[in-house]
Amino acid sequence: MNQTRQYISDRVNAVPPSGIRKFFDLVIGMDDVISLGVGEPDFVTPWHIREACIYSLEKGFTSYTSNAGLLELREAVSDSFHRDYGLNYDPEDQILVTTGVSEAADLALRAVVNPGDEVIVHEPSYVSYKPSIVFSGGTPVVVSTTRENEFRLTGAQLEEAITPKTKAIILSYPNNPTGAVMSKKDLEEVADVAVEHDLLVISDEVYDKLTYNGKHTCFSSLDGMDERTILLNGLSKSHAMTGMRVGYAMGPPDIIGAMLLIHQYTMLCAPINSQMGAIEALNKGDSEMQAMVREYNRRRRLFVTGLNDLGLDCFEPRGAFYAFPSVQSTGMTSSQFAEELLNQQKVAVVPGDVFGESGAGFLRCSYASSLEELKTALERMEKFLG
């Protein structure tokens, strides 16, 4: 079994494995670790949603669904975006149900990218975008956001990154790993540049419900943006349904149709039981979702204050469930800090540079953990720094 690597395509070979993997291997096998390294809710999916999935199994729903997803689910998605943002996506041809937002992002890129096209991605950001751009045959162009600007993307930065080959921008706010959000005004800067250069915007808003002390602005709700936006969202974060794999893409019929074409030849459909759980979540899940958001908000305040008290400078993250403190004052790199913290005090965090070079000097700490765990983690970090 040697030399089989030669069979692997150049395209795949060119993509390095995620830096998260290395850290995962370090943590595995250690006892008594408090992990702030998890990119998913600590809540279990609310019972009424799980119950709907179980019921669907009992009723014998085990078949394929239509490629675009159950119509009832697409209608529920359409209704919820109308309620929340006043948007009007037609369930017939403007909504596609996918196996999580990750598939939706992949489909969006494969549907629009030609070989050599450039796609702009802001970093620090979720680890999948750059590889997905490469897999689709495109070239990622990175724009680095900064602490000074609270990790928001500015119109000027975007303008600088544009070349004649630029096809699209991936926008990802509320942001993983920084917890940054973009105000309506911030988003309008992006919209202006998109119009000026006739760019498509792929907006991953999976954390939209987890916005604190303010209201999220949906990118496609901006004037004229619905015709050049592929809006991605799902239930993983808002309803604690990560493993169920339900996401959706919304956009102009032509583009959704193109994504559907790839989806029907590759994925066929999202799991039917998860789709049925999703219908329940969208139609009846608001109150439990809001209770979770209130709980995250409390943890966020406690944890971010705690980090700043320890001398780890942390701007106020207003979205998702991550804090992104700087470790520059300690003189250590992100990786040194994270590895030593894990070895000495058994607290797992993720080095910021895993999410792009501009994340160097920062840590991603997820506060989707119980208050008890967060308090213990802060105590251990204090010992580590003391």
Added chain:
Amino acid sequence: MNEILEIIEQDPKIDPAEIARLTGQSETEVRSSIKELEDSGIIRKYKAVIDWDKVGEEYLYAIIELKISLGDRSGYDEIARRISNFNEVRSVRLISGDHDLSLTVRGHSMKDVAFFVAEKISTLEQVQSTVTHFVLKTYKEDGVTLFEKDKSKRLAITP
């Protein structure tokens, strides 16, 4: 205010300083809000949910349903207040349906509870009839499940 109540309902033992950190208010503000909530009777009591089965304490609970015939001058409130005075009675509710009042009674044995009902409740003038249901096991009490907690199934590090 509601935020503080939600926090205290989850954890009555929580320190006001911590509530301050959780809500982003000052500790003084939190303390004065709590005092207001206590003084106005919105917070009635701070209570522990105890799994007495686990202690091995022989408590027996029964749900007693009562049919009431109201006298000329007395209403449900009055008879409910009388019944509430007994220490054995843990809860008293006015209910819809076949019966009028539903009580939870706690004693140390079936005999204890049965005699209490026979001597103190059934003998009340307004009580027409009683139905006693003995509780065999409690699975969930006031929003708290008494099952053993499942371990988290999350991976330690995910993107």
